[in-house]
Amino acid sequence: MLKVYLSGEIHTDWREQITQGAQGLDVTFSSPVTDHEASDDCGVSILGAEPNKYWHDHKGAMVNAIRTRKGIEDADVVVVRFGDKYKQWNAAFDAGYAAALGKSIIVLNPPEHQHALKEVHAAALAVAEEPQQVVEILHYVLSGNLPG
Numbered sequence: 001m002l003k004v005y006l007s008g009e010i011h012t013d014w015r016e017q018i019t020q021g022a023q024g025l026d027v028t029f030s031s032p033v034t035d036h037e038a039s040d041d042c043g044v045s046i047l048g049a050e051p052n053k054y055w056h057d058h059k060g061a062m063v064n065a066i067r068t069r070k071g072i073e074d075a076d077v078v079v080v081r082f083g084d085k086y087k088q089w090n091a092a093f094d095a096g097y098a099a100a101l102g103k104s105i106i107v108l109n110p111p112e113h114q115h116a117l118k119e120v121h122a123a124a125l126a127v128a129e130e131p132q133q134v135v136e137i138l139h140y141v142l143s144g145n146l147p148g
Contacts, residue, residue, distance in 0.1 A: 002142060005075035005098075006031040007068070008091035009083030010039075014108065014131045018079070021135035025142055030071045032064060032090075039064055072098050077141075079134055080124075082109040082117060092120060099123040106134055 004027055006015045019029050033039045043050075043059025050056040068090075072078055078098040080091050098105050105124040108131065109117055121127050128134050136147040 002027045002077065002138065003075045004029050004077045004079060004138065005071040006079050006081070007072070007094040007098075008079075008081035008088050008108070010034040010036060011085060012083060014081055014083075017131035018134050018138075021132060022138055025138055027138055027142070030075070032068055032071070068094060069097070072103065073101065075103060077104045077106060077138070079106045079108055080120070082107070082113055082120075084110055095120050095123060106137060108134055 002025075006018065006029055010032070015029075015031060015034070022029075033042070040057070040060050043061070043063045044056050046063060047059050050059060072094060075098075078094065080095045080098070082088050082091055095105055095107065106126045106128060107117065107121055107124040108128045111129055114121070114127075126137055128137065139145070139147060
């Protein structure tokens with residue numbers, strides 16, 4: 001069983017593309033909470049309201065970090081997605097944390113981000129541009145067979 005943590009951008013269906021494409025493979029997936037509002041508000045919902053937005057966000061980030069660290073620590077492979085529209089600073093942290101733990105990292109981003117992410121790419125074992133490429137990597141890792 002290969003454990004894969006899907007980190008990063010939450011505004012597109014890339015996770016669903018990978019999990020659907022990997023059906024039939026001996027893989028389990030985990031990820032951060034992808035409901036943006038729930039992710040932002042988890043700290044104050046659990047630990048109490050904050051009048052200052054900084055502390056509101058800080059509480060949420062700390063609670064989310066517990067889930068993220070657990071997911072990355074338990075994973076064999078960490079896929080980190082950087083999307084087009086939003087800056088995923090948390091994904092850069094996730095990639096660095098995974099690298100520090102010696103995890104296998106696959107970075108997924110559009111080609112126009114190659115220069116900006118060159119240091120993140122240097123920590124990765126593969127850099128993919130499409131979710132299907134991630135599926136094919138997982139298939140190859142598990143079977144030793146090339147796609148098709």
